[in-house]
Amino acid sequence: MKQFVFCLFAAISAMLLCMAQPCAAxxxxxxxxxxxxxxxxxxxxxxxxxxxxxxxxxxxxxxxxxxxxxxxxxxxxxxxxxxxxxxxxxxxxxxxxxxxxxxxxxxxxxxxSRETVLFNSSSYFPFHGPEDFWGKTVGVVRGYRYPEFDSYFADGRIIDHRLENEGKIIQLLLAGRLDQGLINLDFANYRIKKDKLGSQLKAGGPFSVLxxxxxxxxxxxxxxxxxxxxxxxxxxxxxxxxxxxxxx
Structure with missing residues (x-):
């Protein structure tokens, strides 16, 4: 009988604990x-x-x-x-x-998530949409989707230069081997601030907010x-x- 009461008490205690905090495991x-x-x-x-x-x-x-x-x-x-x-x-x-x-x-x-066009500062221009990049090469990350730009890449109106990651886009922009790339704005701002790149890189306004x-x-x-x-x-x-x- 004592064992039954103990087990019942333990079960009730566990139930109350679950009610007080998540029991997911x-x-x-x-x-x-x-x-x-x-x-x-x-x-x-x-x-x-x-x-x-x-x-x-x-x-x-x-x-x-x-x-x-x-x-x-x-x-x-x-x-x-x-x-x-x-x-x-x-x-x-x-x-x-x-x-x-x-x-x-x-x-x-x-x-x-805010996506922006990041420029080599010497190549910056105000843009309003993908049409402003007709005939230009734009850096992107291999495997990413860019709903606003994908149809332009698909038919060749904009040339997509596919790279391993966002860091590679910044690397090529700094080296002058790329004029612009599509990139996450938080990442761009973090790198510009931490690495003091404000004179070399310039971000436009976001073209996508999701x-x-x-x-x-x-x-x-x-x-x-x-x-x-x-x-x-x-x-x-x-x-x-x-x-x-x-x-x-």
């Missing part, structure tokens, strides 16, 4: 590419964490899940997601994954409600804004 594999893409993530071994790790640290605290980061090159990471070997793409938009064999399911938005969400593999759809609840809380209390402000 999922271990989620989160996509994190090789290399560095500040302010979102830094190279392996770098003491700086970046916005993705910082945000997922507070999300996991809210949801009760454990996070494992999988570092592989970008295109391989997308294949691993499709194969179910990665559970989460931490920052994306459905417009970028239309061609994926596994579209996935998306959280509510938690920030926005909501950023978390993409879950369908096998992990059960975790979506608690992540949405956590995102809403962290947006409302200003936590996510404070994380981004640390890197600006």
């Amino acid at each position: 999922d271990t989620l594999r989160v996509m994190l590419h090789t290399g560095s893409f500040p302010p979102y993530f830094f190279a392996e071994g770098d003491s700086r964490t970046g916005t993705i790790k910082d945000i997922f640290s507070v999300l996991a605290r809210e949801t009760g899940d454990s996070i494992e980061y999988v570092r592989v090159p970008f295109n391989r990471a997308l294949l691993k997601f499709e194969a179910g070997q990665i559970d989460i793409e931490p920052m994306t938009n459905p417009a970028w994954r239309r061609n994926s064999k596994v579209p996935g399911i998306y959280s509510i938005p938690y920030t926005v 909501d950023i969400m978390i993409r879950f593999h369908p096998s992990k759809k059960n975790v979506l409600p608690r992540f949405n609840k956590a995102i809403e809380k962290l947006l409302n209390d200003g936590t996510i804004k404070r994380i981004y402000d640390q890197y600006r």
Whole structure:
């Protein structure tokens, strides 16, 4: 009888604990590419964490899940997601994954992505849209989609110079081997500020502003409600804004 009472007490205690805090025990594999893409993530071994790790640290605290980061090159990471070997793409938009064999399911938005045209300062000109780049060569990242520009690349009106990553675009701009490239504005601003490149590089206004969400593999759809609840809380209390402000 005593053993039964003890077991009943333990079960009730566990139930009350679950009501007080998340009881999820999922271990989620989160996509994190090789290399560095500040302010979102830094190279392996770098003491700086970046916005993705910082945000997922507070999300996991809210949801009760454990996070494992999988570092592989970008295109391989997308294949691993499709194969179910990665559970989460931490920052994306459905417009970028239309061609994926596994579209996935998306959280509510938690920030926005602004894409800009970054120029070698000597080549800068005010632009209003893709038509302003007819006949020009524009640096882009291999494997990325650019919905506003893709049709122009496809028919050759604009020549796309495909490079390994955003860092390579900046490298060629600084060397004068490229006049302009399409690039994430947060990344461009971070590099310009930290590396004191303001006299050499100039960003135009954003040509694309898209909501950023978390993409879950369908096998992990059960975790979506608690992540949405956590995102809403962290947006409302200003936590996510404070994380981004640390890197600006």
